[in-house]
Amino acid sequence: MTLSEEDYIKAIYHLGKGMEQAVSTNSIAEQMDTKPSSVTDMLKKLSEKDLVFYKKYKGVLLTETGRLSALSIIRKHRLWEVFLVDKLDFAWDEVHEVAEQLEHIKSEKLIDKLDAYLGNPKVDPHGDPIPSKDGEFKKSVKRLVTELPIGSQGICVGVNDSSVAFLKFLDKNNISLGDTLEILDKEDFDGSLSIRIKGKEMRISEQIGSNLFLEVLEKD
Amino acid sequence: MTLSEEDYIKAIYHLGKGMEQAVSTNSIAEQMDTKPSSVTDMLKKLSEKDLVFYKKYKGVLLTETGRLSALSIIRKHRLWEVFLVDKLDFAWDEVHEVAEQLEHIKSEKLIDKLDAYLGNPKVDPHGDPIPSKDGEFKKSVKRLVTELPIGSQGICVGVNDSSVAFLKFLDKNNISLGDTLEILDKEDFDGSLSIRIKGKEMRISEQIGSNLFLEVLEKD
């Protein structure tokens, strides 16, 4: 597969949420910042290669081969993102563009070794799951800290309350988006939570917990 | 610069030993495993972009811009090779193909951070020098261990005597091509040498030393 074909397959995967829904020509064009006519040309080629089912005017669906190809590219993308953040000290919001290039490097051995070197991570720096070599992965969902059971672990991806006061609180307590957060305990009395973040344990009120979103892997 | 242009510039650099000699169309074609007519086409384009001086039938020379571009690509290639060997545990003779792809990733920040992460290495796993960001580097040369002064450090890149006996000796003493070797001391009496290899100190006879080639950086 060429670099361009890989990017199309990945876009179709994301737009169709795997193989759930057919994806329209225009949505692909928008996602990839190109023209619908270019998309049509490419869909014919991908169909020729049996990576997608394509019916004129009816949108496109990945084949099983296409789905596995997409997952392989997504696996590479997310492993490289982990490398950039964990080893090279990139910020979580700086890695996408570089990973967009690195995901196309062809070498199975490289990805196997990179995976091992990173400690076989299950999620990328944005909390998104990393598919295994054979395309298995758990879905991830966005949840408020207070909605999660003790023992949950996830990545801070957003706030409910974006007031200055709340953002200042987070800043003061050294909590940033992209941080890994683990729920250690919950206090029945006042709903406060004991958490570990950046290796440090701390206690937060229910009010804080109900305004902070975590990206977590779904159970089974 | 496109991936293909970068590969041509690098080939011209290597064939012309920097900017020393003009490089022929056919030699480039051979090096890049392509046809002379394709090379001619590309030379016109590179000349248009002022990366090379090109005179029909007279070969091609890098411009200063071309030379700096070549060094930048070589820097990336060699830094990635160090990464693959030092961090991902590739063997020194397995890294070239992958580095050939990785060298084209575009991100100055990535290379700066990779360089720092690797500890600003001065040579790659083959003993070849890694140019600095601004294109400075020492030349490297191949020397017999016995020809080098105390304190020299280099990478084992070849043998003079390729007899089974000698190769078995190296194997038995756990000396492999690609290993870093440092000369700690020389004994006047019998010419034997004290060396450090893979962190371990050992003593070798003059006969051994005069049959093992090291790639070392030239003094100044």
Next chain:
DNA sequence: ACAAATATTTAGTTTTGTCTAAAAATTTAT
């Protein structure tokens, strides 16, 4: 049901990088 709006495809170009076959320049050998 039909016209208008929207989505998609087709037709015809362009750019990049490659190729083969033929022509032209240069080098080598007599």
Next chain:
DNA sequence: ATAAATTTTTAGACAAAACTAAATATTTGT
């Protein structure tokens, strides 16, 4: 110095991936 051998360039094509403009299909609103 000239013919033969070699190197290099030109001419003409092709495949990949993009684009614009025009044609066609589908969907929406009345």
